[in-house]
Amino acid sequence: MTALTGTGRLIRLALRRDRVLLPTWIVVIAGLTAAIGASVVGLYGTVEERFAAASFSAANVVTRIFDGPAAGTELGSLVLMEGYWLLAVVTGLMGAQAVVRHTRHDEETGRAELIGAAVVGRRARLAAALALAVGATLAAGVAATLVLLALELPFVGALLAGATLAGNGAVFAAVAAVAAQVAASARAANGSAAAVIGVAFLLRAVGDALGDVGEDGVSVVSAWPSWVSPIGWGQQARAFEEPRWFVLLLLGGAATILAAAAMSLVGRRDLGAGLVPPRPGPRRAAPWLASTLGLAWRLHRGPLLGWATALGVVGVAFGIVGESADELFGLSEDLTAAIEGMAADAGLLELYFAFTTGLLAIAASGYVVQALLRVRTEELQGRVEAVLATAVSRRRWLLVHLLVASAGLATVLGLLGGGGAVGYGLVTGDWRAGVEGMLGGAMVHLPAGLVLASLLVFAVAVHPRTAAVVGWTGFGVSFVFGQLGALFELPQAVLNLSPFTHVPTVPAEPVTWPPLVVLTAIATALVVVAVAVHDRRDLVLAS
Amino acid sequence: MTDVIRTAGLVKTFGATRALDGVDLQVSPGEVHGFLGPNGAGKSTTMRILLGLLRRDAGEVRLLGGDPWRDAVDLHRRLAYVPGDVHLWPNLSGGEAIDLFGALRGGLDERRRADLIERFSLDPTKRCGTYSKGNRQKVALIAGFASDVELYLLDEPSSGLDPLMTQTFNDVVREARDAGRTVLLSSHVLAEVEALGDRVSIIRDGRIVETGTLDELRHLTRSTIEVQTVQPVPGLAQLPGVHGLSAEGDRIRFEVEPAELDTVLARLSRAGVTALTCTPPTLEELFLRHYDVTVPAAGSRR
Numbered sequence: 124m125t126a127l128t129g130t131g132r133l134i135r136l137a138l139r140r141d142r143v144l145l146p147t148w149i150v151v152i153a154g155l156t157a158a159i160g161a162s163v164v165g166l167y168g169t170v171e172e173r174f175a176a177a178s179f180s181a182a183n184v185v186t187r188i189f190d191g192p193a194a195g196t197e198l199g200s201l202v203l204m205e206g207y208w209l210l211a212v213v214t215g216l217m218g219a220q221a222v223v224r225h226t227r228h229d230e231e232t233g234r235a236e237l238i239g240a241a242v243v244g245r246r247a248r249l250a251a252a253l254a255l256a257v258g259a260t261l262a263a264g265v266a267a268t269l270v271l272l273a274l275e276l277p278f279v280g281a282l283l284a285g286a287t288l289a290g291n292g293a294v295f296a297a298v299a300a301v302a303a304q305v306a307a308s309a310r311a312a313n314g315s316a317a318a319v320i321g322v323a324f325l326l327r328a329v330g331d332a333l334g335d336v337g338e339d340g341v342s343v344v345s346a347w348p349s350w351v352s353p354i355g356w357g358q359q360a361r362a363f364e365e366p367r368w369f370v371l372l373l374l375g376g377a378a379t380i381l382a383a384a385a386m387s388l389v390g391r392r393d394l395g396a397g398l399v400p401p402r403p404g405p406r407r408a409a410p411w412l413a414s415t416l417g418l419a420w421r422l423h424r425g426p427l428l429g430w431a432t433a434l435g436v437v438g439v440a441f442g443i444v445g446e447s448a449d450e451l452f453g454l455s456e457d458l459t460a461a462i463e464g465m466a467a468d469a470g471l472l473e474l475y476f477a478f479t480t481g482l483l484a485i486a487a488s489g490y491v492v493q494a495l496l497r498v499r500t501e502e503l504q505g506r507v508e509a510v511l512a513t514a515v516s517r518r519r520w521l522l523v524h525l526l527v528a529s530a531g532l533a534t535v536l537g538l539l540g541g542g543g544a545v546g547y548g549l550v551t552g553d554w555r556a557g558v559e560g561m562l563g564g565a566m567v568h569l570p571a572g573l574v575l576a577s578l579l580v581f582a583v584a585v586h587p588r589t590a591a592v593v594g595w596t597g598f599g600v601s602f603v604f605g606q607l608g609a610l611f612e613l614p615q616a617v618l619n620l621s622p623f624t625h626v627p628t629v630p631a632e633p634v635t636w637p638p639l640v641v642l643t644a645i646a647t648a649l650v651v652v653a654v655a656v657h658d659r660r661d662l663v664l665a666s
Numbered sequence: 667m668t669d670v671i672r673t674a675g676l677v678k679t680f681g682a683t684r685a686l687d688g689v690d691l692q693v694s695p696g697e698v699h700g701f702l703g704p705n706g707a708g709k710s711t712t713m714r715i716l717l718g719l720l721r722r723d724a725g726e727v728r729l730l731g732g733d734p735w736r737d738a739v740d741l742h743r744r745l746a747y748v749p750g751d752v753h754l755w756p757n758l759s760g761g762e763a764i765d766l767f768g769a770l771r772g773g774l775d776e777r778r779r780a781d782l783i784e785r786f787s788l789d790p791t792k793r794c795g796t797y798s799k800g801n802r803q804k805v806a807l808i809a810g811f812a813s814d815v816e817l818y819l820l821d822e823p824s825s826g827l828d829p830l831m832t833q834t835f836n837d838v839v840r841e842a843r844d845a846g847r848t849v850l851l852s853s854h855v856l857a858e859v860e861a862l863g864d865r866v867s868i869i870r871d872g873r874i875v876e877t878g879t880l881d882e883l884r885h886l887t888r889s890t891i892e893v894q895t896v897q898p899v900p901g902l903a904q905l906p907g908v909h910g911l912s913a914e915g916d917r918i919r920f921e922v923e924p925a926e927l928d929t930v931l932a933r934l935s936r937a938g939v940t941a942l943t944c945t946p947p948t949l950e951e952l953f954l955r956h957y958d959v960t961v962p963a964a965g966s967r968r
Binding site: 231307308310401402403404405406407408409412413414415417418421422504505506508509510511512513514515516517659660661662664 | 714717719720721738739740742743747749751752753754755756757758759760761762763764765766767768769770771772790791792793795796806819
C-alpha cells in the first residue's frame with residue numbers, strides 16, 4: 124500500500140457527491156463570461172468606441188483598480204479587462220472550497236475517519252480532492268473558452284484566456300490544500316483561502332494603479348506588485364493582443380509547488396487537527412451575547428463586516444469616478460442611450476449616480492440573502508432545536524434574524540452610499556451632490572432589498588427546502604434585470620418581476636413615495652404570512 | 667397532585683410513517699421516569715412533541731398543566747431539555763454556550779454552574795467546534811442542570827459520556843430528584859434506567875407497551891432459580907410456569923413465572939434444599955421480551 128492507494132476510488136466518490144454542485148459553479152462561470160462578454164461586445168461595436176474605452180481605462184486609476192489593466196483595443200482584450208478578475212475569483216473560490224470540502228470538512232463530519240480506516244493511503248484524500256478541484260477548474264476554463272469562441276472572438280486568445288482562468292483556479296485550489304493542513308478548522312481553511320484570493324486581487328490592484336500608460340495610450344504597463352499575484356499573472360497574459368504563454372508556466376509552477384507542500388504537510392498533522400491549534404475562547408459569555416438578539420448579531424456580524432467593508436470601498440471608488448462621469452458615458456453610444464433612457468431631462472452626473480447606485484444596491488442585497496439563509500442552516504444543522512426548547516418563541520427567533528439582517532442591509536447600503544459621497548466630495552468638493560446622488564441613490568433601494576429579504580423568510584417558513592434556490596434566484600433575477608435588462612431591451616412586464624425595477628432612479632428622478640410604500644407593504648405582508656406559517660409548522664430536525 | 671406529563675393517544679405521522687401510534691405516557695411529580703425503547707421507537711418524537719417543536723396529529727398532551735404547543739414559551743421557562751445529539755455553534759466557546767442557554771431560559775444558578783463544570787471536568791474555553799460528542803453533551807447537561815426548573819427532559823443524555831462521567835450524571839439526576847424535580851429520561855441504555863428510574867415506560871413502534879415501577883415490571887417476567895437439593899425433584903419440568911430446566915449433578919437451574927413461584931418453592935423444599943439463589947430478571951431480559959427476541963435460558967447460556 125502506498126500513500127496514494129485508493130485515490131481513484133475517492134475521486135469517483137467526490138464526483139458523485141459534487142455532481143450537482145460543481146456543474147452549477149461551472150455554469151455560473153460560463154454565464155458570467157457570457158454576460159460580461161455580451162455586454163462588452165454590445166457596447167463597443169466600433170473601433171472608435173473601443174479605442175475610447177481602452178484609452179479611458181488605461182488612464183483612469185479607478186478603472187485600473189476595479190477592472191484591470193487595459194491591454195489594447197481588441198474586443199477580447201476589453202472583455203478580459205472588464206471581467207477577468209471576477210472570473211478568476213469565482214473559479215478560485217470554486218477550487219478552494221472543493222478542496223476544503225473533501226479534506227477538512229470531511230474530517231469534521233467524521234466521514235474521513237471511516238475512509239482513513241479503510242485501505243486508503245495517507246495522502247489519497249488530499250490527492251483526490253486536488254484532482255477533483257483542478258479538474259473542475261479545467262472544465263471552467265474550457266467552458267469560458269467555448270463561450271468566448273461563441274462570441275466570435277479569436278481562437279488563440281480564447282484558448283489562452285480559458286487556460287489562464289483554469290491556472291488561477293488550480294493555484295487557489297492548491298492554496299486551499301495548504302490552508303487545509305495548517306488551519307484549525309474547515310471554516311478557518313476556507314477563510315484563509317478566500318483571504319489569499321483577496322490579497323491576490325489587492326496586489327494586482329496596487330500594481331495596476333501604480334503602473335504607467337503604455338506608449339500606445341490604450342494599455343497599462345503594470346508595476347511589480349501585479350507580478351506577484353496569480354490574478355495579476357492571468358491579466359498580464361494579454362491573450363488577445365500579444366499572447367504571453369509563459370504566464371501558464373508561472374501558474375502551473377505555483378500550483379505544483381503549493382500542492383507538493385500540502386502533500387508533504389499531510390504527514391505532519393493529525394486527522395481533524397491543523398498545524399495551528401485553535402485559540403481558546405472566552406470562559407464566560409459577554410452580557411450582550413446572552414440573548415436572542417446577541418446570538419443573532421454574533422452569527423451575522425462576520426459576513427456583515429465583509430460585505431460592509433467591500434461595498435464601502437467600492438462606493439468610495441465609484442464616488443471618485445463620478446468626477447469623470449460624462450467622459451465615461453461618452454465612450455459608447457449604446458451606453459449613453461441606455462443611460463439616458465432611465466430618465467429624460469437628467470444630467471449625466473445624476474444618471475451616473477442613479478445607474479451605479481442601482482447596480483451596487485442590488486449587489487449589496489446579496490448580503491441579505493446570505494444572512495437569512497443562515498436561518499435555514501441553523502434549523503438544518505439542528506442548532507435551533509436547543510434554542511427553541513428554551514423560553515424563545517419561534518416568532519421571536521425568526522423576526523430577530525430578519526431584524527439583524529435588515530439592519531445589516533441598511534448598514535451596507537449606508538456605507539456604500541456614504542463611501543460614494545465621501546469619494547465624490549473629496550475629489551470635487553461638492554459634498555451636497557455626492558450625498559444626494561450616492562447616499563440617496565443607495566438608500567432608496569432599501570425597500571426593494573427588504574422585499575428580497577422577506578421573500579427569503581417566506582421561503583424559509585413555507586418551504587424550507589427550496590429557500591436557498593428561491594433566495595439566490597431572486598437575487599440573480601434582480602441582478603441580471605438590473606444590469607442587462609435595459610441593454611437587452613427585455614419587455615417591461617418581465618422587468619417588473621424584479622423589485623428593484625420599481626425603485627425611482629434617484630437622483631435622476633425625484634424620490635416618489637408610492638412605489639417605496641408599496642414595496643414596503645409587500646415585504647410586510649410576506650413576513651406576516653411567513654410568521655404565521657412558521658408558527659404552525661414542524662421544525663426540520665437533525666438526527 | 668396532578669401529573670407533570672400526561673399524554674393520551676398521541677399520534678404523529680411523517681408522510682407514510684406512523685412514528686407515534688397512540689402514546690399514553692404519564693409522569694408524576696418528583697419521579698425519575700425512564701422512557702425506554704430501541705432506536706426509532708418514537709422516544710425523540712415524543713420528547714419533541716412535549717417541547718412543542720413538533721405538532722401532534724391526534725391525541726392529548728398536557729405538560730406542567732399547559733399545552734406544549736400553545737404555551738411553549740411559558741412552559742420552557744420551567745423545564746430544561748438535553749437533546750440526544752447536541753448541536754452547537756462551532757465558533758462559540760463552551761462557556762459562552764452554557765451562559766447563552768441559561769440566559770435564554772431565564773437565568774442560571776452561578777454556584778451550580780461552577781460546580782457542574784468542575785464535576786463534569788469540562789474546559790469551558792474550548793470552541794464548541796473542537797468538542798467531542800461527549801463534551802457537547804456536557805455543555806447541554808451543565809446548562810440544563812444549572813437552571814432552576816421543575817422538569818428535566820433528557821433524551822439519551824449520557825450516550826456520549828464515559829463511565830466515570832456517567833456516574834457523575836447519575837449523581838446529578840439523583841440530586842435533582844432529591845430536590846423534588848421531575849425527570850423524564852429516555853434511553854436505550856438499560857443499566858442507566860435501572861440505576862435511576864423510579865418508574866419506567868417502554869415504547870415500541872410508537873406505542874407504550876408497558877409502564878410501571880421496576881418492581882411491577884419484574885413481576886411480569888421470570889426469575890432464574892439455581893438450587894441444590896438433597897433428593898432429586900421429580901416432575902419439576904412438568905410443573906406449570908417452569909421453563910428451561912437444566913441439571914448438572916445435584917444442581918438444577920430453571921426459570922419460573924412469578925405466579926407459580928410459591929408452588930415451585932413448596933415442591934423444592936420437600937426435596938430438602940441445601941443451597942438456593944433466586945435472580946430477579948434484569949431489565950435487559952424484560953426489555954428483550956417486548957421486542958420478541960428470545961433470551962436464551964440462563965442454563966443454556968454457554
